[in-house]
Amino acid sequence: MKRAILGALLAGCIPIAASAQPVATPVVETESGKVQGLEDRGIDAFLGIRYAAPPIGDLRFMPPEKPAKDSGISDATGYGAPCMQLYTPSGPNESDVTRGIQAIFPTSTEAKIDNEDCLFLNVWTPAAGDGGKRPVMVWFHGGGYAYGSGNWPAYNGRNLAEKGDVVVVTVNHRLNAFGYLNLAEKFGEDYAASGNVGNLDLVRSLEWVRDNIAAFGGDPGNVTIMGESGGGSKVSHLMAMPVADGLFHKAIVQSGPGVVSGKPAEAAAYAADILKAAGVETSEDLVAVRADEIVDAVRKATPPGSGMGRGPQFGPIADGTIVPRDPFLPAAPEQSRDIPLLIGYNKDEMTLFVASQPWFGRLDEAGLAAMSAMLGKQAVAAVDAYRKAYPDYSPTHLAAIAMGGRFVRGTYLLADQQSRTASAPVFVYRLVWETPVAGGMFRTPHTLDIPFMFDNAQESAALVGTGEAPERMGQIMSDAWISFAKSGSPSSELLPEWKPYTAKARMVMELDIESRLTDDPEKAIRELSD
Template sequence: MTKMIGKAGALIALVLAQPLLAQTVATPVVDTEGGQVQGVEQGGIDAFLGIRYAAPPIGALRFMPPEKPERWEGVADATGYGAPCMQLYSASGPNASEMTRQIQTIFPTSTEAKIDNEDCLFLNVWTPEAGDGGKRPVMVWFHGGGYSYGSGGWPAYNGRNLAEKGDVVVVTVNHRLNAFGYLNLARKFGEDYAASGNVGNLDLVRSLEWVRDNIAAFGGDPDNVTIMGESGGGSKVSHLMAMPSADGLFDKAVIQSGPGVYSGKPDEAADYADRILAEAGVETLEDLSALRSEELVDAVRLATPAESAMGRGPQFGPIADGTIIPRDPFLPAAPEQSRDIPVLIGYNKDEMTLFLAAQPWFGRLTDGTLQAMTSAMGPEAIGAVEAYRAMYPDYSPTHLAAIAMGTRFARGTYLLADQQSRTASAPVYVYRLTWETPIGGGMLRSPHTLDIPLMFDNAAESAVFVGTGDDAKTMADMMSDAWIAFAKTGTPSSELLPEWEPYTTADRMVMELDVEPRLVSDPEKVIRELPRPEQ
């Protein structure tokens, strides 16, 4: 009865403050280190959106490590997402198709640019019941978009279904991106800016400290935290495994289509920063302080070659500075601090179709144009095309080109898994998503990000991407089962899967995720063993 009265009182306050939410039900008020917050129920799950986990990184805190937020007065509104960081990418363009625009409804990269802000250090929490004293596993998600765009508020990342299905607490996080999170100013402005090239990753550490100190009030167990991420988010997870400041803040790691084996190099990052500052007309600290966020974004665009979007040029991301990130995360070996962390890692069969589908040549390649394209790309591409032609004789030249362009996902996954399994005391589990989405007549096959709505159990909400058939539901049931089981026990399992054996360099067992899943040994051995270009 007390809980019902409390919720009724909270609802009255919420409705008075926000008339448009009159049909909603408020959550209990939860006290955090920053102050009290109140969210809104989503289908019986308590959702707290836009909770501030660090002080605004503006003014004197711009380019500086994150700090705890000052405690606020009253009850903070946690019914809407916080702003994403300033964005550097727009998915719309002259070659955008109706299908890619539809997919943007669950990965709204263009929309983020309309609401982005430097004041972006917010997180979101979904829990079956806040304040009930529960000790549920906590699943913390770090968004994709490389290190340049994205947020934890994308619809595909909504944690409601996962929280309900698994009786877990789900957290998604915004953090500083691109020049706001990874601009190496140490060489130009000295020791005070020593951390500037890595503050975006330090934001992630701060979010995990917030989880450690506050998640119990939301019904979560701070001693059972799994960090997860896809694409750039997978790289963020990989780097957190090697950051001394993150040691002890999580218990398991999930890396999806984003193995972070290498870090950026400080000198290269400093050169890139110098070009950006030159475009912005920044010479002094006074100039830097006066620089508006929009001017910095414009300067980045002017200083960045167009081909950088495909990985052939300067990139934003964490740097191995010897302190915050001591070295490349998984070279020459896996990080010693994470030897006891169970790892679930994998990739999708046709990663690059999502990026290439809007290209004018997609679906139009002939064997001759494929040969010309791969010859221009070099021996690795030629070897990959021939290997995939043998594996998939029904693939068109377009799909052979696309799958060959995505070998870095497969090869990086196996390299990281090899390194971790060689020294870790905890198991490594590897998957390969081979189920193909039927949308667009099946033209995307198993593209980048297809795993996200499946493991989040958001297939119905993501029908524009996964289709509406029974197969999509089966895949979502299977993958969300496995991810929840991994968060709870450190072993991915589901009644829909065969027994999932750990990966070792002796047998390299990989779970191929399809409507009829199977455990196979070293399914892309030829690709894994292609000569690796020097980094």
């Protein structure tokens, strides 16, 4: 127990100076046994709760199963392992900015402790066991489907739970080859679900919430699922998965619209290359091969330059059963017509990804023209449209914002599809506030929304800066997200009236120090054809 308490202190679960003696939470009874965590400045934090059996041995590449019953009291004072990681994102060169951002999203650190046994979740609640029926906000992490963790400091749910009197849950699940390796063609019906088990883990976590969250003071009848980037795609797919129907009641998609799924044949071909690289020929080999050998095989089988939509990708596949079809094409999923949706994106999504490129900050008009011409007519049109909208943008920032068009078009396509058939409202946002860090080079980058909606602006100063402005943005966005979880409408006294989005009146809340509701603010980009 002393080691668990020390680990919690070192991990920042409780502030060392706040109390000489850590305070234990109440013991909570779950379906698989009792758990106990530590109080974090008045909020009960239960970390590393096992929500499914370890997906190892004969359960590798299989749908998740309920965990075994534990007769004792499980230690929930430290995070559970994340899934084996495949990718460590590079920042804008190796700099203080890079290191600061990696402290908020510490993939490189977590790669040291990742594990195939990774099906854990974390719960923050104002009062475990008090019989309360608080809204539940379940977070699915970003990192595409290749890396990431619900344990990242930016996702710490303590502040959000306290501010909103809500229960916050973050989830780890199987990623990359462990969660999305389509083995059905190679090994038959026994592995029919293998290409989607990562998403089935998410379903299992929601079943855990349904069956256990009341003991933590949460309302299983009011569950909001939310996620950013790859997490947004996970939310989008859950809206279209029959096995997830009824497990959540509201949805939030941040910078990650999941309009289409992978194709089984392409996923099977990628899997075949990975199996070959791993030397796996039989189902017995599949169970026996070491997890690190699978990771190495993925690296060998993946063509150089893959990523960001290029080359083979991991992710859910439209297998006709678990994911019956592309989630939002040709139409929104009927099963989610009564699910209120909050969806949006950040103005300059791509600066976070391209700031390390040699041309960033050095591009001139001739270079911009050559780059956009090389990328095609759509890129040329996007640059022209953004030049009109942002005449003060440098060629570097015009190139970066134009590259983010897929976030823009995907968001509006999904919002259009949902609003055309849904009985529940759709609300769309566009974050436009610009971070001052690194001399303002990022403007409004990918992930900037996360510290604000989690009310973690102070803890994320490396990304959002310090002072009154980021604090106010945190107040605005966490208010709206909490309100949405409670009522299905992202209203706040700090915002103008937020009217729903429809295909006829595309009302979008532009989130800033002084936010404003606008009508179809990126019409020119939205209407660009692929």
